[in-house]
Amino acid sequence: MYLLNYFQNFKEDISEIPLPEKFTFPFYYEPHHLAKIAAKELQKYLKTQSDFIHDFGLNKKSENPPIGKMFGVLVVKNNENKIGYLAAFSGKLADNSLPEKFVPPVFNMRTDGSFYLKGEKEIDKLNKRLTSIKQDITYVSLKKSIQKISKEITTDLTLERKKLTLRKFDRKVRKKNSFSTLTDSAISSLNKKLVQESFNDQFYYRELQEYYQKKIKKEEEKIAVYKEEIASLKKQRKEKSNYLQQTLFSKYAFLNKDKKQKNLLDIFNNPSIKPPAGSGECSAPKLLQYAFLTNLTPICLAEFWWGISPNSAIRKHENFYPACQGRCKPILTHMLQGIQMDPNLLLKNLSEKQDLEIVYEDAVLIVVNKPAEFLSVPGKNITDSVYTRIKKKYPSATGPLIVHRLDMSTSGILVLTKTKEANATLQSQFINRTVKKRYVAVLDGHLTQNRGTIKLPLRVDLEDRPRQLVDFKYGKKTETNWELVKKENGKSRVHFYPVTGRTHQLRIHAAHKDGLNTPIFGDDLYGKKENRLHLHAEYIEFLHPSTNKTCLLYTSPSPRDRQKSRMPSSA
Numbered sequence: 001m002y003l004l005n006y007f008q009n010f011k012e013d014i015s016e017i018p019l020p021e022k023f024t025f026p027f028y029y030e031p032h033h034l035a036k037i038a039a040k041e042l043q044k045y046l047k048t049q050s051d052f053i054h055d056f057g058l059n060k061k062s063e064n065p066p067i068g069k070m071f072g073v074l075v076v077k078n079n080e081n082k083i084g085y086l087a088a089f090s091g092k093l094a095d096n097s098l099p100e101k102f103v104p105p106v107f108n109m110r111t112d113g114s115f116y117l118k119g120e121k122e123i124d125k126l127n128k129r130l131t132s133i134k135q136d137i138t139y140v141s142l143k144k145s146i147q148k149i150s151k152e153i154t155t156d157l158t159l160e161r162k163k164l165t166l167r168k169f170d171r172k173v174r175k176k177n178s179f180s181t182l183t184d185s186a187i188s189s190l191n192k193k194l195v196q197e198s199f200n201d202q203f204y205y206r207e208l209q210e211y212y213q214k215k216i217k218k219e220e221e222k223i224a225v226y227k228e229e230i231a232s233l234k235k236q237r238k239e240k241s242n243y244l245q246q247t248l249f250s251k252y253a254f255l256n257k258d259k260k261q262k263n264l265l266d267i268f269n270n271p272s273i274k275p276p277a278g279s280g281e282c283s284a285p286k287l288l289q290y291a292f293l294t295n296l297t298p299i300c301l302a303e304f305w306w307g308i309s310p311n312s313a314i315r316k317h318e319n320f321y322p323a324c325q326g327r328c329k330p331i332l333t334h335m336l337q338g339i340q341m342d343p344n345l346l347l348k349n350l351s352e353k354q355d356l357e358i359v360y361e362d363a364v365l366i367v368v369n370k371p372a373e374f375l376s377v378p379g380k381n382i383t384d385s386v387y388t389r390i391k392k393k394y395p396s397a398t399g400p401l402i403v404h405r406l407d408m409s410t411s412g413i414l415v416l417t418k419t420k421e422a423n424a425t426l427q428s429q430f431i432n433r434t435v436k437k438r439y440v441a442v443l444d445g446h447l448t449q450n451r452g453t454i455k456l457p458l459r460v461d462l463e464d465r466p467r468q469l470v471d472f473k474y475g476k477k478t479e480t481n482w483e484l485v486k487k488e489n490g491k492s493r494v495h496f497y498p499v500t501g502r503t504h505q506l507r508i509h510a511a512h513k514d515g516l517n518t519p520i521f522g523d524d525l526y527g528k529k530e531n532r533l534h535l536h537a538e539y540i541e542f543l544h545p546s547t548n549k550t551c552l553l554y555t556s557p558s559p560r561d562r563q564k565s566r567m568p569s570s571a
Contacts, residue, residue: 006103006290007076007084012037014083024301025342026284026323026332030529035302038073038085043318046071046306051101054094057308058317068307068315069093072283076296083299086290088283103290106280107251119244126237133230142223146216153212160208164201171197245274252280255292256337267330276463279327288335298339312469313461314511314526316519326463349382351375356389359413359555364422364546366390369555370414372532376405390416399423404430407504409524412439412537413555417545425545430501436541439496440485442534443510444527445518447492451483454509454516458502467525468504470512478502480509482516491521506535 020032031039057066070090077083088103098104109116133139171194178187249264268275283303291298303323305315315321323332350373360367368386370376375385387402399420406414417423429435457475461467469475479499486493494516496506504525511519511526519527521534537555544551 004104005294006086006101007078007294007296008041008087008101009082009084010037011041019083020300020342022340022342023298023336025344026301026336027325027329028322028344028346028524029302029342031302031320032075032300034075034083034085035073035300038075038087039071039302039304039320041085042071042073042087043304043306045101052094052096052099056306066308068305068309068317070283070303070315070321071306072287072301072303074284074287074291074301075299076291077299078296086287086296088286088290090282091278103286105286106254106289107248109248109251116244116248119240119247123237123240123244126233126240130230130233130237133226133233136226139223139226142219142226146219146223149212149216149219153216156212157205157208160205164205167197167201249275249279254280254285254289254331254335256335257292257339258337259292260334260337262334264331267334276327280331282324282328284323284328285331285335288332292335309513311514312471313467314508314513314519316511316527319528324464326461326465347381349384351382351384356386360553364417364419365544366394366416366418367553368414368416370406370411370537372409372411374411375408376414377402379408386414386416394418403427404435404501406537407507407533407535409533410439410535410537411532413437413540413553414537415540415542422545426542429542433499434542436539437498437537438539439498439506440536440538441494441496441506441510442521443492443494443516443518444490444521444523445492446487446490447484447494447516447518449484451481454478454480454482456509456512456515458505458508460503466503468502468508470508470514476500476502478505478509480506482509492518507533 014034014037017033017037019034024032024035054069055064055066056068072088072090074086074088075083076086086103087101093099093102098108108114111117174190175194178190182190246265249268251263253261253263254267255261264275264279268279284301287301288298290296302320304318304320307317309315309317323329351371354371354374356371356374357369358366359369368390370386375382377387378385390401391397397418399417400423401416401418403415403417403423403426406412415426417426426435456470456478457472458468458478459471459475461469477500481497481499483495483497484492485495494510496509498505507520507523507526509515511517511523521527522530522532523535524533539552539554541550541552543549
């Protein structure tokens, strides 16, 4: 295979910058200085280039729907021990998989005469035939006729059933009245007559049903020819599509440093799970594939977003992002096999040396001030949590203890219970949304409004957990009220009043372009990583489960707010 040289020299002097000891852990990282320089040089190129035309949405006068892109840089060392970098993008760029300056795709499905293009043409023919049938005048007419008859059947039979019910009731009344007005002989004669009337009604109803069944059957027989062809075409399309997809998966073959090759079918080795759409088209696999093909040594990696954010996910222009979990993790796990990487900081227990402050306690309640980066409940890899510590401290406590949760990165008030009864009472308050909460957050930018309400339905990003997506079709309803407290030093302090309590709700509502479009300072998922996520649950109000009196609790750093905290005197 002939490959062009995509090795790019640094324009900036990097001679004094030490190389990292280990390769970047791609799923959670702070870019190495060399990767940041490479990214900066690529971004400068994107701002000034005239090699291709692609609408990233940075020009507000755009006529076509803009599309932002993820770009990646891989710092590498060649056989001459020279340090440079490679550049790549996810998916296609300017409707082209092979623009200059960027490494080629792992597999180019759109080369002239390829099996993929031939398969697409065959499927396209089937789709055109399906469209032609569905638009056929006779087929459309028959569908309308069947719909009309079906409506008639429903209307007429419903009406007839109502008539039958009324006549049945009338017969009951006549029979009842006969006992006081008629002789035994007349009653016997009346009963026979009533039975015959009932039989006649049922016979007529069955006749009516049969009439309509025959009527609609004639139309269905006429349309059956069309339906059979449609079903046949759909079956052919599905078979061709599945074959095309499986063949495509087999063509996407990825190398590791030892030149061991695995395709997508090998990597996602599960007959019940298909590789997600776009697998292998992300920038990180492209970069590593080219490096291994050309015997370049990977040094460090960084990926950044360029352009407008998508409608569902949150991507900020020029921000760095980790590789995705769903598509990239299985692929990169193979590709990076045998390469020493930075430690996975997601596995580090940051709460190990932190104390858990108890701000209130009585016979049935425990209220703690949860530190940032402290789990509410045990996680997949870290067991240390508020739950495990409280469980250890109060081994005789009954019930589930946990009433609600805070994100690991969020600090603040967390209410726990010692009894099942208290837990059930508080749970119902949360379910009925009678609990009042206030969060304080510092946003990474200045807001232009003073208050408002955000409603963006959310669901988990199945291909990149634990991130959440805005999804108006499948997402769960969310609502957050907010108000600006103050602005200073390029930041905005706000109060959030969540009506609902979904995962990452406040973080999404702050960062999304249809929310405040200003991420919370230190948000490593939806903004930029800092020393911590500046989001704190500072206030909660609820009814005490034993006394039914109002409880107010603050954990704000403000002494004034702490003094406001109150619990019922009898609690």
